Amino acid sequence: MAEIGTIMGEIIGQELVYDGWYRFSRLKVRLPDGVVVERHLLDNGQAVAVLPYDPVRRCCLLITQPRAPVIAAGEAPVLEAIAGGLDGIAPEDRIREEAMEEGGLRLGQLEPVANIWPIPPVSTERVMLYLAEYTAADRVGEGGGAEGEFEAISVHEITLDALRDMVLAGELTDAKTLVLAQALLLRRPELWGSGR
Numbered sequence: 684m685a686e687i688g689t690i691m692g693e694i695i696g697q698e699l700v701y702d703g704w705y706r707f708s709r710l711k712v713r714l715p716d717g718v719v720v721e722r723h724l725l726d727n728g729q730a731v732a733v734l735p736y737d738p739v740r741r742c743c744l745l746i747t748q749p750r751a752p753v754i755a756a757g758e759a760p761v762l763e764a765i766a767g768g769l770d771g772i773a774p775e776d777r778i779r780e781e782a783m784e785e786g787g788l789r790l791g792q793l794e795p796v797a798n799i800w801p802i803p804p805v806s807t808e809r810v811m812l813y814l815a816e817y818t819a820a821d822r823v824g825e826g827g828g829a830e831g832e833f834e835a836i837s838v839h840e841i842t843l844d845a846l847r848d849m850v851l852a853g854e855l856t857d858a859k860t861l862v863l864a865q866a867l868l869l870r871r872p873e874l875w876g877s878g879r
Contacts, residue, residue, distance in 0.1 A: 691715060725806045731778040732766035733813040734863035735788055738874055740819060741843045744786050745860065748836045762839065764860040774811040785836050787824030790815045796866045801858055810859055814867055843874055
């Protein structure tokens with residue numbers, strides 16, 4: 684077994700196939716045993732996501748929006764944490780902007796959770812994950828997305844009990860949101876204490 688930290692191959696060729704909303708490339712990769720294989724690379728930059736939760740009202744704020752892969756699969760909209768691409772902005776600044784644009788929510792202190800690779804077989808994207816407390820007074824706008832971006836975002840406040848139940852039932856299917864919900868369950872178990 685290779686030691687963690689050892690490079691497990693080398694890119695020896697790259698052909699740009701598509702350069703639009705994302706950049707998609709065909710790669711030639713030399714594996715450690717010398718075999719050359721074709722792989723694909725989706726370069727969609729870095730991102731950030733937050734799960735805002737209100738410990739007093741015992742709820743959290745999630746969004747839904749039309750997602751082409753979900754529509755193509757014929758499934759209902761997926762509940763998601765607020766998220767967005769960094770676009771050259773610091774993660775904490777960017778997620779505050781996204782929270783206001785998507786959820787009409789003013790964020791205070793951010794609690795870092797992890798910087799994850801959502802799809803490491805193909806995508807360069809890493810997503811910085813945060814938890815953030817909020818109050819009813821922090822709901823200062825309607826949300827719905829930035830003007831001109833045609834995101835058609837709907838904002839949902841759900842109870843923390845409903846969030847936990849979705850996690851346990853395997854019904855929270857967006858990966859970043861699932862990681863954040865599990866982190867909240869682990870870090871703040873008192874929110875589901877026996878006195879509730």
